Amino acid sequence: MQELVVGIVAAPGIANQLSRKLVDTLPQLLQDNISSQFQWKIEVVVDELTGSAEEADLAYQKTEDFLDKYNWHYIISLTDLPLFHDNESVIAVDINEENGASIISIPAYGWRPLTKRLEKTVITVIHEINVLFRDHPNQNNNHENHQDAYRNIFPFSNLRKLRTYTDDTHTMHIRYIVASKASGYFRLLSGMTFANNPLRLMKSMNSVIAIAFTTGASGLIFSTMWQLSNTFTALRLTIMSLLAVFGMILWIILAHNLWESERYSENKLITRLYNLTTLTTLTTSVLIYYITLLIIYLIASLILLPPSFLGNALELSHPAPFTLYCSIAWFAASLSTIAGAIGAGMRNEKLVRESTYGARQQMRKALFKERNHMQ
Secondary structure, three states: OOOEEEEEOOOOOHHHHHHHHHHHHHHHHHHHHOOOEEEEEEEEEOOOOOOOOOOOHHHHHHHHHHHEEEEEEEEEEEEEOOOEEEEOEEEEEEEOOOOOOOEHHHHHHHOOHHHHHHHHHHHHHHHHHOOOOOOOOOOOOOOHHHHHHHEEEEEEEEEEEEEEEOOOOOEEEEEEEEOOOOHHHHHHHHHHHHHHHHHHHHHHHHHHHHHHHHHHHHHOOHHHHHHHHHHHHHHHHHHHHHHHHHHHHHHHHHHOOOOOOOOOOOHHHHHHHHHHHHHHHHHHHHHHHHHHHHHHHHHHHHHOOHHHHHOOOOOOOOOOOOHHHHHHHHHHHHHHHHHHHHHOOOOOOOHHOOOOOHHHHHHHHHHHHHHHHOO
């Protein structure tokens, strides 16, 4: 049986992780949905600048170089970076009509789980390439219209197909773009935040959590915290929470130089998008951190402070209600978050910077230049 090889050129990180999952699942799916007359094989190569938003011409050229180098039958670049048509519309899928080289942008999928949707996208792309080049007339003919297939993969998005000439390759391309600017950018932002993996950033916050918990736990045994928690209104506690959370976000950005200046930026849209994604990623991470502290303090206060004792200490004339324990935990979480931000540093500088798009892209470019210099 003849073997057909699908080469996936993946960006490091989430794109590479997802592509490795496709190695096991795609061959059978391609046999079932494209053609059972061939033995399908998936090969993955990792490349630093795959689909770079600022280096689109280089990305397309590198894709073609890989196609020639490995003699693949199909090549699909999987990138974790955003792609734009006319610097506005979000590109989900791009197919070069001359050689079938394709690029899939992961952030265009949004926050939802990706593996199944990526499988469907790759199948649809290969089917469209086959139709485009008429290479495999014996492929299954039960595939639905390509545009309808993509719309099923990208629900709640106004997906539009267009043919356009691209200066980067000097050829015609088929592009599937999110026509609605508002929904496209919202989906893109959530997808980029997912690609940044906020939970991974939590690994760098061990020292911050340790200092924060120590600060809050020591305060739980003093009556001053009980009295203030009982006195503060929900509005005041909310303001404390916001100051603590956004104060920590600001501290992380300044301490690790995560904010990109637009002054010397070649593409201000990309820079703004990177900065906004940095904010959403850090906000997600810090909120998880804050909620974790809140739950820990609530459990600790329930264990350390019996209701009758706490009620007598505050002269309530009745045992302390559960709402008071919530207020104490709320107050302690806010206070300790401020202390943690001031008194600790993120332990893994590299991990922090890899969790933001701008810094991660700079690291990839530096590695790419270093490898080219060595060659």
